[in-house]
Amino acid sequence: MARTQGSHSAQTGPRIREAALRLFAKHGYAAVSMRQIARDVGVQAGALYNYTPDKQALLFDLLKGHMDELLAAWKAEPTPATPTLRLEAFVRFHIRFHLARPQAIFISYMELRNLDPDNFAIIEGLRKRYESTLTGILRDGLTEGSFAVPDPALATYALIAMLTGVNTWYRDKGRLSVDEVSDIYWDMTCRMVAR
Amino acid sequence: MARTQGSHSAQTGPRIREAALRLFAKHGYAAVSMRQIARDVGVQAGALYNYTPDKQALLFDLLKGHMDELLAAWKAEPTPATPTLRLEAFVRFHIRFHLARPQAIFISYMELRNLDPDNFAIIEGLRKRYESTLTGILRDGLTEGSFAVPDPALATYALIAMLTGVNTWYRDKGRLSVDEVSDIYWDMTCRMVAR
DNA sequence: GTCTATAGCGTGATAGAC
DNA sequence: GTCTATCACGCTATAGAC
Numbered sequence: 351m352a353r354t355q356g357s358h359s360a361q362t363g364p365r366i367r368e369a370a371l372r373l374f375a376k377h378g379y380a381a382v383s384m385r386q387i388a389r390d391v392g393v394q395a396g397a398l399y400n401y402t403p404d405k406q407a408l409l410f411d412l413l414k415g416h417m418d419e420l421l422a423a424w425k426a427e428p429t430p431a432t433p434t435l436r437l438e439a440f441v442r443f444h445i446r447f448h449l450a451r452p453q454a455i456f457i458s459y460m461e462l463r464n465l466d467p468d469n470f471a472i473i474e475g476l477r478k479r480y481e482s483t484l485t486g487i488l489r490d491g492l493t494e495g496s497f498a499v500p501d502p503a504l505a506t507y508a509l510i511a512m513l514t515g516v517n518t519w520y521r522d523k524g525r526l527s528v529d530e531v532s533d534i535y536w537d538m539t540c541r542m543v544a545r
Numbered sequence: 546m547a548r549t550q551g552s553h554s555a556q557t558g559p560r561i562r563e564a565a566l567r568l569f570a571k572h573g574y575a576a577v578s579m580r581q582i583a584r585d586v587g588v589q590a591g592a593l594y595n596y597t598p599d600k601q602a603l604l605f606d607l608l609k610g611h612m613d614e615l616l617a618a619w620k621a622e623p624t625p626a627t628p629t630l631r632l633e634a635f636v637r638f639h640i641r642f643h644l645a646r647p648q649a650i651f652i653s654y655m656e657l658r659n660l661d662p663d664n665f666a667i668i669e670g671l672r673k674r675y676e677s678t679l680t681g682i683l684r685d686g687l688t689e690g691s692f693a694v695p696d697p698a699l700a701t702y703a704l705i706a707m708l709t710g711v712n713t714w715y716r717d718k719g720r721l722s723v724d725e726v727s728d729i730y731w732d733m734t735c736r737m738v739a740r
Numbered sequence: 741g742t743c744t745a746t747a748g749c750g751t752g753a754t755a756g757a758c
Numbered sequence: 759g760t761c762t763a764t765c766a767c768g769c770t771a772t773a774g775a776c
Contacts, residue, residue, distance in 0.1 A: 357741045357742075358741075358742085362741080362742095376658075377575075377658070378573065378575050378658065378659065380572075380573050380575035380576035381575035381659070383768075383769060383770085384769080384770065384771085385768085385769080385770095393741090393742065393743090394742070394743060394744075395770085395771090396742075396743070396744080396745095396771080396772075396773090397741070397742050397743075399770095399771070399772080400741060400742080401741095404770075404771075405770070405771095460655055463571075463572070463573065464573065464576070499733070500729045500732050500733070501729050504721075504726070504729050504730070504733075505733065507710055507711070507713070507714050508707045508710065508730065508733055509707075510710070511706050511707050511709070511710025511713070512703045512704075512706050512707040512710075514706070515702055515703065515705070515706025515707075515710075516702070518702070518706070519702050526699075531699070534695045534696050534699050535699070535703065537695050538694070538695070538699075538700065538703055538737050541736055541737050541738075541739075542733050542736050542737040543736075544736075552759045552760075553759075553760085557759080557760090578750075578751065578752080579751080579752060579753080580750085580751080580752090588759090588760065588761090589760065589761055589762075590752085590753085591753080591754075591755090591760075591761070591762080591763095592759070592760050592761075594752095594753070594754080595759060595760080596759095599752075599753075600752070600753095
């Protein structure tokens, strides 16, 4: 331990990802240099290229990893019996998951335009997949007669924007806990879509 | 006309702002160079500094001008008699105003972190001022008894996020007109806050 | 796997000619 | 008001020693 040179491979890889996530979230992808990331990790800039082919791959891996985690976590949630209960589960899941990863959420929304076109298409596909699960819930509730949204596609956009927006104002030491926020947002959601 | 050198001062100033707006919106502030802006305008990089002290001032002027315009436009709207009608006016105004200026909205949300602290505080103050007009409407409706939001502050965040989110998916040649979108969003808003 | 050194280029901003 | 030229520096990515 306390080595200042030599092999750290088991540590360095994850630490590069953590530093990149933190710095990209704080300053933006374009404003962060490979030298800054290296300094943050405690290695020289050249050493980063043992772990990533280039800066673009670093960004893509962060976003791809985040989207995979999001979809896996939602898939792992139990599926309640009624559309109303499924919608409540989605609202609470979305808020909880997003508030637990503010930096990953931030770059997932802010840095999309810095992805190469191929990478962008992949991330955009995964995001659409996630959003379509909400649209599915809304459609189920519509056909079943428990919801009355004017347009499921627009209601999906509206709800996702509303829920994700929590990340822009929520503070850990604030007036409300995650559960209290979730209660209020579920209340508003419910009123918005209920018959 | 068709001069390639000499004074164009009446034209160049606005054209620099337009180019900066377009390029910042497309690639991001940090990723755009003064040379790119100059090329877009058709002058050399040095000439830009006759119009702006530096790149930062260019960004700040765009955001400040946009916020001033937003507040002035809302102030110029008529004020309906009841909270419900005022809320409807706000919803329709917000969507219409934002959809008419997608690039300015985009950089207003994406480039805040690239503002110097002093500039950030000014823009943030103006934004809070705009949002507080919505909170005021919600409070009026609450005391009057026509609304039933659980928390006016959170309802403000939720509504602003929901309404601004339209900019992320709306396309001019899409399925719905601005008025149709506004109708649907007003319907959802109404259901969300109505008693 | 990390280091040092460097290639090749782009950056924001300024000086001075016209 | 715009141009050309330039300063001083930072950038990504690579090469080769260890």
